[in-house]
Amino acid sequence: MNRVFAIAANTFRESVRDKILFSLIILGFLLIAASKIFVPISIGQAEKIIKDFGVGLIEIFGLFIVVLIGTRILYHEIERKTIYSIITKPVKDWEFVTGKFFGLYYLVITVQVILFAIFFLFCRLYLGSFDWFLLNTLYFYLFEFLLLDAVAVFLSCFTTPITAGILTLLVFFIGHLTHYLRELVLVLKLENLKGLMSFLYFILPNFSVFNVKASVVYHHQISINTYLLAISYSILYSMILLIISSVLYAKREYQ
């Protein structure tokens, strides 16, 4: 576990020193601040729009980090050959894969938490108060991106970063929609697509379990089961993906 932690910390440190973390936070800050320009205060719904925009933006940032950086972290080590002096030390393949996975996850969490803090300050300044109920979304994002991180690492074990990036995006969007798509197919009685939809529904990660945005913005009660489902689903699914990734990774050669 020490080794996993060392590799994760090193991955995180690299993104900090390369100023990736810093640039992301600045960009997030600018975008949150920009919402003031687009939303005139006079409109009655300004508060709701800003909340929507803020939490949506923070989610998109998480998505971008995973898709742009997450799909490269393994590849990068191989391409630069820095992997040679890691994998020839007593590091197991699963420790390397898991270490990179957590390194990326630190980065995602850090950006999410900092952006939430910026959003908090922005709301205090602009709306006069921060709606603490919004923090619920942070909880769900943390588990959503844990899973998406695992998806990216898994896909990058056997494809190029670009392919893995596109596939990760697809998995994210389809994973948010499978629920609706399946219902749509059932309602419209599209018999041909039924099999395919059920397949997608059961195989692809179901990201709608993390989607509580509507409830949060409108202050609907979120049941304890929803919290529990998000955490257990995310951890279980990620673990399965990491195990498969490690097995795939162990077959690799370093030419």
Next chain:
Amino acid sequence: MNVIEIKNLLKIYKSPFMRRESIGVNNLVLEVYKGEIFGLLGPNGAGKTTTLKIITGLLKPTSGKVTLFGGVSPKEARERIGFLPENPVFYQHLTGMELLKFYGSLYGKSHRREELLKRLQSVGLKESIDKRLSGYSKGMVQRIGIAQALIGDPDLLVLDEPLSGLDPIGRKEMKDLIQEVNKEGKTVLFSSHILSDVEAICNRVGIIIEGRMKKTGYLSEILKSDIHYTDIEIEGIKEIEWLKRYGGIKREERIVYLRTRDEKKRDEVIKEVIGRGGRIISCVPYRESLEEHFMKTVNE
């Protein structure tokens, strides 16, 4: 017990498109004894790197057997091997000190700062410990590369061209360091192009050509078993025809040069020259250098 034992090793590189294949090593045999410094020689593309990558488990053999420390596979032996890759690349965002600390933690133990400082000092990097690797020169990278290979206190050190990129002083220091860690009991296997360096520090060498081990042996044996000759400079002899019995001759004004390939004849000719009132100016025996031997083996 041999530290490395390789039998009938075959490595075929397959390109992703499966149409083109190239042979890395072919039917290679290698034994490295405990406690020795073994030098792997060969021209570009001979298969040195391929061999070393298989020993460290970075590549898998297509067929053949690789046994380390008398019975374990490369992957199982990682705890006991230190590896310096060819043209190594390390994390640019770390300082020398941080890099060693990181690699040290991969052995599951944390190293004390003084310990790491000593390591950095031994490879001549004391001044640059707190400088990021992005600011290191090629030679400095090579030095930190050796330091990271030594960090886990390995029994076997595998170095792919450890002397490349170093200036003459650096080469000398590196050779001293290799001999020093060898005295501590570490077995060293390294590849090189620089024959004089290999000649200076190796016990045994192996010459790889086109993926095959053409020759292995103790340096003293390899070089002795080959013909050598003696050049004799003679002065004060008028009549020179009789000298031809002993070997080829060449005359330059008052001096005659004789090259003889037979040690017995050498002694005889010296006696006769003196008996005829001549003088021996010099008598230089030529042993074949590793370089000449190498060139001969390559051209065979």
